[in-house]
Amino acid sequence: KKKFNLAVLPGDGIGPEVMQEGYKILNILKTKCHINFIINEYDIGGIAIDKYGIPLPKNTLLGCKNSDAILLGSVGGPKWNNIPDEKKPERGALLPLRKYFNLFANIRPAILYPELVDLSPLRQNIINSGIDILCIRELTGGIYFGKSNRKIDPKLGEFAFDTEIYYKYEIQKIAKIAFEISKQRKKKIISIDKSNVLESSKLWKNTVEMISKKYPEIKLSHLYVDNAVMQIIKNPNQFDIILCPNLFGDIISDELAAITGSIGMLPSASLNNENFGLYEPAGGSAPDIQGKNIANPIAQILSIALLLRYSMNLYELSDIIFQSVKIALKKGYRTFDISNNKKDYVTTNEMGDIISQIF
Amino acid sequence: KKKFNLAVLPGDGIGPEVMQEGYKILNILKTKCHINFIINEYDIGGIAIDKYGIPLPKNTLLGCKNSDAILLGSVGGPKWNNIPDEKKPERGALLPLRKYFNLFANIRPAILYPELVDLSPLRQNIINSGIDILCIRELTGGIYFGKSNRKIDPKLGEFAFDTEIYYKYEIQKIAKIAFEISKQRKKKIISIDKSNVLESSKLWKNTVEMISKKYPEIKLSHLYVDNAVMQIIKNPNQFDIILCPNLFGDIISDELAAITGSIGMLPSASLNNENFGLYEPAGGSAPDIQGKNIANPIAQILSIALLLRYSMNLYELSDIIFQSVKIALKKGYRTFDISNNKKDYVTTNEMGDIISQIF
Ligand SMILES: CC(C)[C@H](C(=O)O)[C@@H](O)C(=O)O
Numbered sequence A, B: 001k002k003k004f005n006l007a008v009l010p011g012d013g014i015g016p017e018v019m020q021e022g023y024k025i026l027n028i029l030k031t032k033c034h035i036n037f038i039i040n041e042y043d044i045g046g047i048a049i050d051k052y053g054i055p056l057p058k059n060t061l062l063g064c065k066n067s068d069a070i071l072l073g074s075v076g077g078p079k080w081n082n083i084p085d086e087k088k089p090e091r092g093a094l095l096p097l098r099k100y101f102n103l104f105a106n107i108r109p110a111i112l113y114p115e116l117v118d119l120s121p122l123r124q125n126i127i128n129s130g131i132d133i134l135c136i137r138e139l140t141g142g143i144y145f146g147k148s149n150r151k152i153d154p155k156l157g158e159f160a161f162d163t164e165i166y167y168k169y170e171i172q173k174i175a176k177i178a179f180e181i182s183k184q185r186k187k188k189i190i191s192i193d194k195s196n197v198l199e200s201s202k203l204w205k206n207t208v209e210m211i212s213k214k215y216p217e218i219k220l221s222h223l224y225v226d227n228a229v230m231q232i233i234k235n236p237n238q239f240d241i242i243l244c245p246n247l248f249g250d251i252i253s254d255e256l257a258a259i260t261g262s263i264g265m266l267p268s269a270s271l272n273n274e275n276f277g278l279y280e281p282a283g284g285s286a287p288d289i290q291g292k293n294i295a296n297p298i299a300q301i302l303s304i305a306l307l308l309r310y311s312m313n314l315y316e317l318s319d320i321i322f323q324s325v326k327i328a329l330k331k332g333y334r335t336f337d338i339s340n341n342k343k344d345y346v347t348t349n350e351m352g353d354i355i356s357q358i359f
């Protein structure tokens, strides 16, 4: 069997704890499914700052470079709040990783299982039996990486600017990903822009339209970002795939997570064009619950499911992990964050064991 | 009594209908409260395109210029969808008006009255007895008015860009408005930015912090826009005033409208530094219900309440209009959009009459 090199970056906060549960799944994949994972761990984020003074040490970057994929826990925490933004765990590690490996496609499923509909902050009659939306966010362009500066104008005083910039080829690339993935789903894409105001959004909209001509079986429509944010609250199930430029995707994907009411369950994949990907929980490092054995390991476990799907093309195995999680929920197992009464819940470890046993 | 020149711009869709109900209130203000309104009507939006070929005719602009405030209905509709964005009713009339009159402060109350909590898409236990948040959006700066273009790079091909740009003085101006208004509310401001990524956001955050030093009695905190969008869904009542740059304010104010579930009730004020303001319903022109006598006139009526407050400093009269609306709701009167069973509802005209009688 071909070797698969996996760089594991547990990071900060609950990262290392939930990664332990991820390891349980990785072990089963190794021993029972005979997947030849070669695993190396590296420091990232706050822990790397503490050890080496920077959030993304050379050794970590090199390790990732020599791997076929990255499995990340989470980074950041109040301990590193007073560091300048550029050097903070989130900004100083995540953005450079995205850019370095050209991880232009961020894929975030927003799933609310029927068993958990009570968790949604939205009324039951709005979400009905659940939510299943896929947010596809462009991740290496737009205002995150355009020219920016702070200056002083002799007349008007201090000012600062950022540039939202999109090349047509960047939009084409992410749009293609969306249309390809859409074939396996409901064949319905809603693309987000602010084309009534922004030039970059007009190019975005036109280019997505152009790509759509090659996919006549897929229904494309467009929404302004302000309207989209309303529609997601009013009637989320009108959406299947939501395709977004970087900044709008940052906002929309978090809104989608919020309406599921269970961010501890949501994984995220960031891909380039060579099947290389970074896989991580969508939620943060949650330092307030660190070390208490109450964090939800499901997002970390499902990020391994995404790894199997998007970097290894092992669709069936990926689905089996999703199924295992569903079965655990059906059987009534809940971690603290998703438990109804905040009494009858299983620990982080226990949830990892339960899912492993089902799997 | 001093004359007050009011430019009335009914516009498109339901604009003219709800403005008729606005007139009922204006008449009472004239006859019973002896406010000396001099009212002139002008065309704007689609109807102006149809008549004169442009959404903001010179005559309309001149009329507004000779007035002390503008009362707008709404603009836009499918009829004008195929016009280039710059010339469309929304973009071609609203943005130039904002810029021309330097209407840098957009004020949008998101109010959900206890009587209407069932309208919210959020669960009752999240909104409790209602919502009362004020969104203050910078309206003449940021990415809406920065340099933008579409070009071709000889190597990388076609691209387009927009510039998010903020001058410190612009941020100071809007922040001051927020702090002043906060004195009359819960003394709590949450400022929105993406300062972990954007230079303009860093300047935004720093400048708001600086202004806050002059208001030690007011509690200021900051949220990244992605987190804010989540928090508004999870726990809206943690917010009192939300202060936003232009683009984020566009998104956040619409999200707030969505969680009230009753956009037909929400007014909006856009102010400059000389008490001049544009007052309008926050919702759109709703062409689908045009002419059916079912549109909700409350947003239009409350926009007159905002006019009294912000352009005329008539706080008491303004409050009385808000009270009249509340009483109408308490008495059980509902227009179609906010009625529970979609059967026992009053028409647009009737609601205007009911509120007028109470007032
Ligand atoms: C930490 C921050 C730079 C990052 C982003 O805005 O992309 C985060 O919000 C995310 O969505 O991964």
Ligand SMILES: CC(C)[C@H](C(=O)O)[C@@H](O)C(=O)O
Pocket (backbone or CB within 6 Å): A196, A197, A226, B090, B091, B094, B095, B250
């Ligand atoms: C029509 C559009 C240009 C406008 C905006 O984005 O400002 C609208 O969404 C609004 O919020 O008034």
